[in-house]
Amino acid sequence: MTFNQIIALVxxxxxxxxxxxxxxxxxxxxxxxxxxxxxxQARWGRTTGAVVHFIAYVLVPLVIxxxxxxxxx
Numbered sequence: 001m002t003f004n005q006i007i008a009l010v011x012x013x014x015x016x017x018x019x020x021x022x023x024x025x026x027x028x029x030x031x032x033x034x035x036x037x038x039x040x041q042a043r044w045g046r047t048t049g050a051v052v053h054f055i056a057y058v059l060v061p062l063v064i065x066x067x068x069x070x071x072x073x
Contacts, residue, residue: 004068005068005069007064007068008064008065008068008072009065011061011065011068012062012069015057015058015059015062016062017033018033018057019062022034022054034053037050040052041053
């Protein structure tokens with residue numbers, strides 16, 4: 001297993017776990033993984049803070065995982 005594949009797996013795990021935390025949040029639960037969500041919402045507003053947090057903690061790791069995973073193919 002190459003270094004890129006290991007980093008891709010870690011990034012994939014981070015993205016999926018945080019995606020699951022968002023799913024729980026949308027279902028009405030307050031997971032601990034979203035501890036930085038409230039400060040971001042306080043700083044940038046409710047919607048913009050949630051979007052920035054989602055992009056940073058879900059989309060970016062998933063894109064990194066896809067890019068690194070495909071680069072070894």
